[in-house]
Amino acid sequence: MLQFPLWKRILIIGLCLLGLALAAPNMFYKRVEQHNDAATALVKNGALTAEEQGWLAGWPSWMPSGIVNLGLDLRGGAHLLAEVHLSEVYKTRMESLWPELRNALAAERGTLGAIRRVPAPDGQLRIQIANADQLPKAIEVAKTLAQPVVTLTGVGQTDLAVTGEGDTITVQLSEAERKSADERTMAQSLEIVRRRIDAAGTREPTIVRQGTDRILIEVPGIGSAEDLKALIGTTAKLTFNQVTGTATSDDQTPGAGKEVLPDAERKGLFYVLESVPVVTGDDLTDARPETDQNGRPAVGFRFNPAGARAFGDYTAAHIGEPFAIVLDGKVISAPTIQTHIAGGSGIITGNFTVQQSTDLALLLRAGALPAGMTFLEERTIGPELGADSIRAGMIASAVGFIAVVVFMVASYGLFGAFASIALFINIAFVLAFMSIIGATLTLPGIAGIVLTIGTAVDANVLIFERMREELRRGRTPARAFELGFDKAMSAIVDANVTHLMVGTILFVLGAGPVRGFAVTLIFGILASVFTAIWLVRMMIAQWFAYKRPKTVVV
Incomplete structure (x- = not known):
């Protein structure tokens, strides 16, 4: 017990310092978050604005920059429950x-x-x-x-x-x-919604399937539910159809295999199109904002080999004929084919703004939703409410920590102070673990941290009480310390294993906030075992080796 090897002391101290270093960025959350955003923008765009350059310089590049992601209830954001029209x-x-x-x-x-x-x-x-x-x-x-x-x-x-x-x-x-199509449609819808939200640069969205035909979407940091709906609420279904004529209203009967669609810009103009498209947006491999020959915003696109071949063959056979580009049931452009378009690339022109061309390119890159959606539930959580939640969580954590420290010091004196230091390291470990894996912290997660604060010292209480019993039996301090740790070990292991089992069950079977609670609970348990058994033991051993007391009061 008292012969604590040097390598073990170095390892324990090194792990504690590493945990503190990895948790430290969370103390400067806004600054580190802006630094990370600027670093991401630099990789993505190759250049930074003056403001982003300031953000990048606001945190040392040699320091860890991982932070805990804040959930919807802490950051604010939007919540949607969508029904897919299978x-x-x-x-x-x-x-x-x-x-x-x-x-x-x-x-x-x-x-x-x-x-x-x-x-x-x-x-x-x-x-x-x-x-x-x-x-x-x-x-x-x-x-x-x-x-x-x-x-x-x-x-x-x-x-x-x-x-x-x-x-x-x-x-x-x-x-x-039908069952197979339902599964494919839901899987594709989930993936496309995720791609659209990720492309918009939001942080840690929650996108999960609920039931047979519903999708739960929670995006922290976005302005409102309306902004989120605008991002994912359109199918962005792009097709290229043959034009067979025009009409003055959509009441006209087009005939078998044809459809009448309106012009996106000119009211009162309708096109009669072949229902079966020549090429669809599914054949797109890329779409990006560009400018046309007049410098106006447009969207450039490129097809895969199959789409390029079909597009090239059609344009070669229909030179001089109009060709409709249809987006979400409206003809956004109907240019006349001037020449054979080989290579599978082209440009979509229209009365776009820069933002509209950027958004359209984003949606086309993500792909078309296979079916429409109806939003059954929508909720916006303002950042002010999230800030209030964070403040309340911090107050609860601080009160819990101070109460535990006061109790431990009052009950066990110096040894209680050792346990309190270990408790602080324990919380740092939880934040460090969550920062490394990019876990999302929610209100239930804060509850898990508060619960960890209350239960993390259980192991030390068991150890210290066992030490008292051994001292009352007349054991020497060194022997009492050794027996206190050894004999309390079985109870500590039993208690923490059962906690881990419960936390694992909550994580596997739970969803959303329940999983957030389980994550912090599991991390807290693992950290508390290390700090209570190894860190406190090392501190007591170092203290005893320095003081060499003849009698000890625990």
């Missing part, structure tokens, strides 16, 4: 299937007779044939377009359910394909 995916699938199915049935026109599409609910495709007695043949032709469902639960099933009645066949997605 049924839109079924409708889109059927619309894209129609040209292919029409061609397949037309190839059998000699047997089936004339075919025509008839009205049907969204997500269904109904085709009427002239020769009703050939309905089984039409069903057979439609089934040739079906593909196997690629999921574990859909083995042996196809993606289309084809039925017939009278002279009409009905095609829709099979149940297995």
Whole structure:
């Protein structure tokens, strides 16, 4: 006990100093945060504004700069609960299937007779044939377009359910394909929302799926729920369609396979377009703000090889014809194809501002949401409320810390002071751990820190009480110290293992604030074991080696 090796002392002191150094940036939160923002901007843009240069110089580059991320309830921000319209995916699938199915049935026109599409609910495709007695043949032709469902639960099933009645066949997605499509749509929506928010430079957003068709979105630091909705609330669905004519209203019946869409700028102007696009935004590999030949804001784009080939082939075959660029159901540009456009790149022009071209490029890079969203719940938490929460949390932590220190010093004197120093190091370790992994601190997380303050000295209380018992039995101080640590160890291990188990369960099964509480609780437990057993033991050993007291009062 009293022979504490030098290497062990160096290791313990080194870990404590490292923990203090890593936790220190949190004491200068705003300055370090601005420094990090400037460093990120430098990497991203290659240059800094004068203000950002001041931010970068505001914190030494050789110092650690990791800080704890503040959650929505501490920083303020926006909360949204969005419902994804999964049924839109079924409708889109059927619309894209129609040209292919029409061609397949037309190839059998000699047997089936004339075919025509008839009205049907969204997500269904109904085709009427002239020769009703050939309905089984039409069903057979439609089934040739079906593909196997690629999921574990859909083995042996196809993606289309084809039925017939009278002279009409009905095609829709099979149940297995609907479930598979739902999973893909939700996964894609989550990823695209995350990309859009990350591209906007926000900090530590919470984007999680809830239930079968909902997404919870919490973004600290953003101005309001309206700002967040503006960022993610549009599908940014880009298509390039063939123009077959113009119209004066959207009431005009365009005919099979066509649609009427309005011009984005000129009221009263409508275009008749082929419903099936030549190329879609899914084929984009890049989009960035640029300027056109007149110096006006525009958006440059580039296709992947498949999109570039389709785009090039179409422009080569339709020189002199108008070509519509459609964004979210509106024609933003309808230029005439002047020449063959090879290479798969181009530019979108329109009456854009610089900010609009930047936002559009951001949305196009992130990709189109596969389905629309309805925001069922929205909430804005102001930064003032977050500041109040931080202030209240700091007061609670300070009061808890002072109360524990007073109790320990009053109960155990110098040894209580050792435990109080260890408690301070313990809190520094928690902040250091959270800074390293980029954890988010929330109000429940502060509650976890306060709970850690209250329970971190439990191990020392057990040790000190055991020391008292041994001293009362007449043990020498050195022997009492050794037995105090050794005999209290089993109780300390049992208590902390059960705490760790509970914290782990909360982290695995919980979500949001519950996980924030669990993180600080787990880190606090691990840090308290180290500080209570090793740090306090080293301090007592060093004190005893220096003082060599004959009697000790614990």
